[in-house]
Amino acid sequence: MKDKRPSSGDFTVGVDIGGTTIKAAAVSADGAVSHETVIPSRAEEGPEAVLTQATEAVRRVMGGRRSGGGRCAGVGIGIPGIVSANDGLVRYPPNFTGWSEVDVSGELSRRTGEKVLTENDANAAALGEARFGAGVEHPDFIFVIWGTGVGGGLILDGKIFRGPGGGAGEIGHVTIDRGGPPCNCGNSGCVEAYIGQKYLSQRTAKLISGPGARYPGSVMTELVEGDLSRLDPEVISRAAxxxxxxxxxxxxxxxxxxxxxLASVVNVVDIPTAVIGGGVSAAPAFVFNAAADEMRSRVLRPHRGAVAVKRALLGNRAGVVGAASLLL
Ligand SMILES: [Zn+2]
Incomplete structure (x- = not known):
């Protein structure tokens, strides 16, 4: 997407609240992004600090964007954790200190004077891809955000499918091995316990370093300057x-x-298209092909011809564009 700076027209502020930073930007109706800002989220200081930072991020974007004309149509927020569709409460976002239930929309609306809608960050990113990215031609798809953890969202008929409790789409916690390693969620053998950052980094480190390393001359050792704790999906993707x-x-x-x-999801919901975002979305095509081949070998016969695994297109703007999409 090109960085356009239109001088007039409505815009929405998209805010992507993460455990380390808050990213915000003005997003116009055609998905063009401008006035991006990044500030620390101060998640370790509790909800009030995060709300203060989010308010500041919104003010910065609106201040910059309004100077060029245009009217703010509202603020969309993406945040980790389960967000209830009924009351908009954000419940227990992982890696945020001191949160139980917080009315993020209500608090931000009171502080900014704008209409505010809040959504789980993976769901928001899925909606962004549906409107402006890899999902434009697909009214129904499974979105996977693959980086530190493995999150996801389901887009049905162009809309987020939340489920009654707001927790639908968590493909990272589908069990693929009953006797597998423990997962952050308390279960074991989840997808995330196998392909999340921690597992990938540990497996990679074993393959390239120490006694019995199968690939001792890997370029990854160079990429992380010998510090194997810096191995992450992006480094592995770059090396690949x-x-x-x-x-x-x-x-x-x-x-x-x-x-x-993904094959199990297809067999349950009959949606053969998957869009992969997150750090691994920069990986070479063979990763997507490996997923598609495995899906084809496991889905019921009628689905096989339709299986498609696509790379997300919004890159590091998926969070802000997705959040803004809640109002676009
Ligand atoms: Zn899990």
Whole structure:
């Protein structure tokens, strides 16, 4: 997407609240992004600090955008955790200190004077892809956000499917191995426990370093300057892009494991299109092909011809564009 700076017209402020930073930007009706700002979220200081920072981010964007003309149509917020469709409460976002239930929309609306809608961040990113990215041609798709963790969202008929409790789409916590390793969610053998950052990094480190390493000459050692704790999905993806064998092995296996879970989803909901976003969306095509091959081998026969795994298109703007999409 091009960075356009229109001088007039309505805009929506998209705010992506993460555990480390808050990103915000003005998004116009055609999805063009301007006046991006990034500030610390101060999540470790509790909800009040986060709300103060989010308010400041909105003010900065509106101040910049209004100077060029245009009317603010409201504020869309994406945040981790389960967001109830009924009362808009944000419940227990992971990695946020001191949160139980917080009325983010109500608080931000009171502080900014704008209409505010809040949504789970993965659901918001899915909606962004539906409106302006890889999902434009697909009214129904499964969205996967694959980075530190593995989140997701379901888009049905162009809209977010939340489920009665607001928790639908969590593909990262589909069990793919009953006897598998423990997951952050308390279950074991989840997709996230196999392809989330922690697992991928540990598996990669074992393959490239120490006694018995199968790929001791990996370019990844160079990319992280010898500090293997810095291995993350983006580094592994970059190495794979350069043809690194270890990175290719790890990502092919991970893609196939994701494909196992996606196949089950397809068999349940009959939606054969998946869109993959997050850090791994920059990975080479073979990762997406590995997921698609695995899906095809596991879905019921009538679905096989329709299986498609696509790369998300909004990149690091998915959060703000998705949040703004709540009002667009
Ligand atoms: Zn889990």
């Amino acid at each position: 892009e350069r043809g690194d064998e270890a990175a290719t092995r790890v990502l092919t296996d991970a893609g196939a494991m994701l494909g196992v879970a």
